[in-house]
Amino acid sequence: MQALADDVARAVVHASASETSAYVAAGVTYPNGSAAVARIDRDGEAFFVSDDGNGALAAELMGASFAFSKLAPVVASRTGVGFDHGAFFVLRVERGQLPGAVIAVLSASARTVERSAYAVEHERIRRSRQMFEERVRTAFGEAVAFDVPVRGVTAEWEFDALVRTEGGGLSIFEHVSPAYPSIASANLKLGDVRRLTMPPRTTVVLADYEGTKPEFRSILAATSDRVLSANATASAYQSAA
Template identity: 35%
Template sequence: MATVNFIHISDAEGGEATKALNRAVADMVRVSTINGRWRVQMPVASRFGSMVDVSVWPEGDGDTFLVSDDGAAYHAAATAAASNRIFTSVARSFCEKYGAIFDGGTMLFMRVSADRLKGAIVAMAALTKEVIDETLERSFAEKAHRIKDRFLERIDRAFPHAEVSQNVGIRGHSTAEHEFDALVEINGGALAFDLFSKAAVSVNSAYVKLADLSRLEVGPKPIGATRKRKDIGPKLNLINSVATVIEVDTDLENYARLAA
């Protein structure tokens, strides 16, 4: 495989600064050839990474070109364990928006004339990014909803005689109001549950809410709930320092013990 860096800044008097810039720019956009196809690496950041590859190859006598993601968006979705149903829906929708074609399986592509090649490469990079980002966002949201539904169902089963409220605003020690996923009022006390995932923003949000609640002299007991404790990694220590943490699918008896 031969790789050609096709951007270069020429400045004989620029010295080391120009060399450094040349190296940086050369790594931003590159062209390589694989099995008779050109692969253009574009500096387009998506949820899956900071670069997007666009494949290009000629048809017939070279007056027409195919410009494709070559399955890159599908690969990103599959690697992230995103829903194939959601990927298919998103790919069809965004291809229509960009005037591209989705083959119904894994590939996005455009068929263009030589004079439209530059625009098509840029458009395919943008299309690939949008399909990846939208697919992952919708899939993660769908998974979060499923986990929350399962969590709330277990709360109801664990505390059949308690008053359970969902999406409750509770003021912490700072007087700021935070929304908690569930408030269980039982035995003259209360448990405030906040559901969080391994995403850094989710862990940080849960920590802020639970820590603020834990500083109250009198108030609900802060409880963090997550799918798998081991998935959180070292940041779990943050939540453990201010709240009790349970797993969503733990035994119902473990939920009930929180009220003891």
């Protein structure tokens, strides 16, 4: 088992060094899949540990620099590390404290990038939801109601928009983000409603059509009458109903 433990440690932890610095990756990654790497520099008789600005770079590449700059000082203060000039760091680290300092810096860096990416995605979904509501209002006017409960075969579900068509029928529109929980929730709700003897017409409106995995789009297409992009024209919404 010791040999196994050593093998796993070698697979998880990677280290390299130059004449002046050491670099350690401890299996922590950013949301884009790149490794979080700690840089260790000698500081007199002690050491200086930082993420070398890699977290800020990862956030920039994901278009999340603004969120990162807001969140980084908060995360740093809560985790007991420093943050300045785009880098997380710990000053005056003794040799025996290096493992803990490396983990603290990498954790703070990765956590901030993850939260920044979430904040950017949340804002993107919020804007898409606004567009969705505007398009539905344009297409149907006063015939549309939002956040309406509809009874399925097994339970009552709340849907994002419900339209009463001129013929007296009902048409449901559900705004869905690319995230797995959103896909699963929409699939469950729509599947239950479509099992009714006289089901309403159902349309999935994707917050990010291209950003939704093709297999997820296929699943939603099988449990709805139509799949639209949130930025589809008002006439496309009307056709879907």
